[in-house]
Amino acid sequence: MLFKIKALSLSLLTAFSIPAAFANNTHYFNRSASFLVCSQLDKNCHTDIETSAEILYADKSGKTLVYTDSPAKQIGFVDITNLHEPQGKKVVKINGEPTSVAIKDRFALVGVNTSKDYVNTSGELQIYHLDSFELVASLDLGGQPDSVAISPDGQFAAIAIENERDEDKNKGALPQMPAGYLMIVDTQSDNPKDWTLRKVALTGLSGISPEDPEPEYVSINENNVAAVTLQENNAIALIDLAKGEVLNHFSAGEVNLTQIDASEKKPLKIQLNDKLDKIPREPDGVVWLDTEHFATANEGDWKGGSRGFSIFNTQGKVIWDSGNALEHLAVKFGHYPEKRSENKGNEPENIAFGIFGDEKLLFINSERASLVFVYNVNDPTNPQFKQALPTGVAPEGAFVIPERNALVVAAEADSREDQIRSTISIYEYHNQAPNYPTLQSVEDSGLPIAWGALSGLAADKKEANILYSIEDSFYGHNRIFVIDVASKPAQIIHTISIKDTQGLLSKTFPEQKKLVNEDRSVNIDPEGIATDNDGNLWIASEGAGTVGDKKRPVSTHNFLLKLNKAGEILQVITLPETVNNMQVRFGFEGVAVENNKVYVAFQAPWGDEKHPRLGIYDLGKQDWEFVYYPLDPVESQAGGWVGVSDLSPQGNGIFWVLERDNRAGPDAAIKRIYEINLSEFKPNSVLTKKLVRDLMPDLAKANGLIPEKIEGLTTTQDGRVFIVNDNDGVDDNNGETQLIEIMKK
Template sequence: MLSRSLPLAALAAILAGCAADGAPGALLGFTDEPAGSNCPVGGTRIDAGRDDDGDGRLDADEVDTTTFVCDGGDGADGTDGTDGTDGTDGTDGDDVLIDVTPEPPGAHCPSGGHRVDTGVDDDGDGVLDPAEISSTAYVCDGDDGDPAIAGFQLIGRLALSTGPVAEIVAASPDGRTLAYTSGDAGDVGFADVSDPRRPTALGVVDVAGSVASGRGEPTSVAITPDGRYAVVAVKDTADPIGRADPGALVFIAMATRTIAGAVAIGVGPDSVHLTPDGTRAVVAIEDEEDPDGNAVAQARPGSVQVVTINAANPSASTVVTIALAPTVGNQPTDPQPEYVDLTPDGQTAVVTLQENNVLAIIDLTTATVVRYVDAGTSRHGRADLANDRAIDFTATGFVGQLQPDAACLFADGSHVLTANEGDVANGAFAAGLYSGGRGFSVFNLAGDRVYDSGDALEWAAVRAGVYPDRRSANRGIEPEGCAVGQFGGTEYGFVLAERSSALFVLDLSTPTAPAIRQVLGAPMRPESAVAISARGLVVVGGEGDVTGGGLWIYQAVTDPSEAGHGPGVYDLASDGLGFGAIGALAPDPATGLVLAMPDNAYGAARVWSLWFDHGARRLQVIGERLLRDAAGQPLTGYDPEGLAVLPDGGLVVASEGVAGNGAAAPCVGSAQSNRLLFFDLAGRLDPRFGGDGIVDLPCGAVAGAVDWTAVTGDGFEGVATLGAGVGLRIYVALQRGLTTDGRRTRIGEYTPATDTWRWFFYTLDPDRGGAAGVQSLSELLAVGGDRLAVIERDGGWAGEAATKAVMVFRLASGTADVPTDPVDKVRAVDLLAGRFRFDQERLEGLALADGALWVVNDNGNGAAATFAVRHDRAALEVEPAPVPGQSAIRVNEVNSSGADFVELINLGATAVDLSGWKLTDNDPTHVLVLPPGTTIAAGARLLIEGDTSAAALRLPYGLGSADSIVLSTPTDVRVDHHTWTTHVASASRCPEGSGAFVATPPTPGATNACP
């Protein structure tokens, strides 16, 4: 509250510069007004306007409105006394008060501003009460000076190691705190987004116990306009059909993040929205008894409840139920309200009845339904309606019932945007009628549909590479959530596609002709969005698909080059060619383009050509070529995972096999085997390689043969070439090793000139447990010389991701066909570090092209966005950092017969700290990590005794008759090793510490007994 006694200059300063960035600030000018026609006894003149010239002064030509705040007149003089003494002066008139409050964007101020209420303080309490307001003026921020919004950029993400499952998200009034529901966990989480580029988690509040069974599931959350409470709708999931236990509306105090109270509400609440004054909560009570049987009317109808909030004692809040009886749509006896939104004045609610295909318009002042609107159908002229591992929009379209999920009102409350998901099986309500509009619509509140997107949204998904073919027969991209907000003076809508993990940005300036401006990546299975217009932000919450959920934050930008996913992150797009599931990349030296290939998400093998559009930060898909068999037929049945260009311009493809290597008979391969496929310039299998263009894993008695029965389903994942002509060598990476390889996997070397194989071994980081912690390789890249790069990754999404890295190694650092001498790897690029944390799963494309190193994710053929992230190629010029003492420490003596032991020696002139160093044998699961504080003095020996010893420092495993001992640094760089084929009483280096191993009498901890 600002009273008349506040210095007027201070009041002007409060209002000056309050506009959004880039808009002219609102100013007030205060001058004394003499007694006259405007103010009978004088007062104050208040001029309001925008500071168009930015000089901090309200000039005469900048005044938009003028208001007069008048002083009260003095009371009449008292009557003269009998003795002629003047009467006492009358009392002074009451003070005039001014109340200035922020005005959100809306009908009074399109871009927001301030509301100025004035009046006389009749009761003298210093507070301008509503009954004392005599005039109201609005000082609006400018919008014509706002820079045009060029788009939105992903600037921040929040993903916890436990998920989070962020289904419905809400923002505090200042836009700096978020609340989100996690249904499976039964809690509400909070996040600090004061710095939206670095959001931080604030913890969770368990609300599962707020219902009778203790098995509550939060379904929606809203934050009161004063920021005092997070209001959460919770349904009881114990027995929705039999018990029909009521839900709860839970009030969480934002200041302490503790439950302040709760009130019982109807069965199965699904959505909550608060009136702008925060006095009421409007709740959609779906009462969905059987989610799998919602195409048949159920016994209990849903309703809408209005909760009048008792802010002082939330548990004493009162509930009024508005019954629903739709006169149109499906199953009118069983209304199932899904989502609710309110007009800016808080007087009207728009409620979606999804299964009924109805919108209900409710007058909250009378608690009555004004009208039921049949949402109707959407006609698509083109569509893909088959889950056939091909994206084909040339087929005849379909008619789908909208069945809208979310509904989001425009800022002025004149129109509502709907996300038309669908929720029942196709044909449930009429033969040939599809479920879901697969797009969005705009309605006015009179019930007229003024726009429907038809096939536009799915067609945009195709061009952005986020069309999920596996959902073609069943609701497609499934638009589910939405939001609306004003940015730069323009009304924008945001529609979320659940099955594409995509955010569609809409320009709603013309409600009858919205335009799709952007397609952005979103967290997995996005459920809701909130527009924080005052901060230029949009936040999307995703529930994830097992993993991958979280909160993603986007910012409005004015520079077109900044729109997208941030610096160094390129989108992929086409002019209508369907693409996705990119599992392999390779530069094409002949054209300067990049070639990309999908895995078996597509039925026929194909290669796409990609062109760099640096201005738009985009890789444009400009061509497609089908690969063919020797007869010229499209190649099918394979799972391509690696791609490289041969020196003559042909192609080599690594196709991943299944467990057991897909053997049709012993040592007889099939399309289900791990294979190298060679193609000529025309894209046909090239018989110059393997006789038919196909090279299988070596098997049987040949050199380099592997046991096919030990091959897992994690086979070929990347391929690269070195050399040319007779010196051509093909390298291929196994995602994980054979069942007999332990923690090591393999890099195969195939020489076409001799048709021979060799194997180098690569030690994976340890698995962490669970599917997210499984380590594997993907992709293989020739860096130069004998240096190769791979992607080593775990299986984690989002916050569960701990390892996503580009590793580099030299072939010469290991010994071919010797498992105990793997290559020495070094981390070149940590893909989880930096501004863009590349925590998608799966990262499978790696290429040197256009002067940079590129990493691309396989998006599961439209289940998520595809990102092409650019890195400095100089990052690959890295060598393993030497560990202190690495050149001085040697394995000096080994005994594998009787009392096992290993003796190390320090040949250097200084002591060496061996903390964290490792000793392994030929089973990679056998590891001794030397404990902290383990040191070896200059010239001294360190004895590690066998597993049967009682010594403090001993091996946790026994040494076998045909075994090895390998000494490595904490970063798995091999330092020394010894391998033997039969038990030896002792094998010692002679000369000591430097010579070859020879049989000697055991001398543990003493000078070797060399001959």
């Protein structure tokens, strides 16, 4: 157990620094394009049909990709000659479910599951020509295939025949027959019809249930030795492909984790104060680093999942383990999936390796954090974290193309209803600074400050480089984030807890017991934040529910909070009862303070009104006036709605309004800033507005998908304009936060 303790402490030491002796500090990856898999069905992705890229592979030229699309039972071909403008070439329907793909010469080898059920398993290796797209041969595998790999010399293919377990049978417990095995394909012939098969039994090896090996993933080194993960058995086998013999097999071992979040107790809060003991690694993806070392992504599928990755030697010894490092990095970058805390955390799914210049780099796909963690492994006993790359939701397959300085990653999740589209992300390695993350947190007491779901943005009245943001109701114990934008990426340097120390919120809403916790922290829905000239902070909290809606009745009202610098509530301001009686669940969003008045934007119209309100509360008179803001009509091909997200004062009664639709990716159409003049207004009138900026080009520069919720807008004291999006707490969201300086006034 000594090596585990050493590995855990080492991971903490290395996760946040990159010593120059181990890493190239001038060359990094940046995303150059995102290919929409749905564009193979409709060029504008105007389709609700689920389609997904799961596993992908590039040909020798590095210019053609082939990916598996399990939901649509097809494989897709993509031309990446131009890494900035990938083009769909074709999709080919498959008789069965494609599970994996690899390429030898001009042939795509596709593992296809044709099983009727978990007991009557069957599958094929279907071989397609890359130029004609035609099926040229099909080999009976005798079972359900998972991973397919090609040896570096092209002499062999190896296929993990998993014959996966039924998770609903006996709670998924092993054993479940039939047993899986490794199928070797001798691919020396130029004609796939002449290829032959050899079966290697994997029963009786290391594992929890040796009679049911459950092979998952396979990788082949230059000596034609295959490393095969037996995931549910928490074991690994090494097979000599030329001889068809098992060379070694061993347990993947267990990990003791500390300073992680293993709770989803509501109200949600990321807290790195839990521990898990003796967690089986249960590796999924595996890749060779050289002929003596390989790395595993320890996803877990049954009883385990160690939330990290490990490096083994061929004797089965763990020479390095990431411990809690990936969990901490996900927290640092705002990508931690809090709703997966009781499961497998960030959930490392797959892993790839490539040599770029003088760097040996390992790429770990985190399925739930939607990140690729990049590590320098020039010294496999002491990996160094290099950078993190944003992906689509649920990255699965990764493939390196060193000769083109490229990495490609397939993200499989696809749900138009949830604003998620499956993508293939392309990254280029050049002499450049990384452009992601745009925001990260510093450490507090040795741990990264946890953050996410940013909703609202405000600038400090004195310090030009200080911004404030808030977390919305996805999390409880609500906090304000203090952001320093002097550096790139910007840094969350401090948090301020909102506290009802004087009991003002409790007294205002005595029936709402869940609003205030025992420690006087609050559980509200902060959507807007503002600063005033006295150094106070103002929060707009959105109400929940709609009057008269039986499915979503009103549970909380909208209100404003005035806070001091310590986050203590000094004042609670509510709406008039006549307005509350019209409440719709799209309530308070942006807030601003100017000339002893508080301005608050409603997201959408209430009741029978045609336009959303903008409320003006006079702090001296202590009364409300309202005007109406005219929204743009819906322009998205997918319909939806348009609403207000934030309000930013520009001085002399001029305000900028952040307006957006509720659509993302190819369906996004409206992300705009408009100007309104409130220096003089007639109560209950409809305002006029003029366009300041269309944000779609700004958002497109990240070369990802356009995010749905652009929620924050502010202008600093020196005239810099920033926007930020809400990543929904990484729930049905890829977790990407784009804090962007879009212009200077």
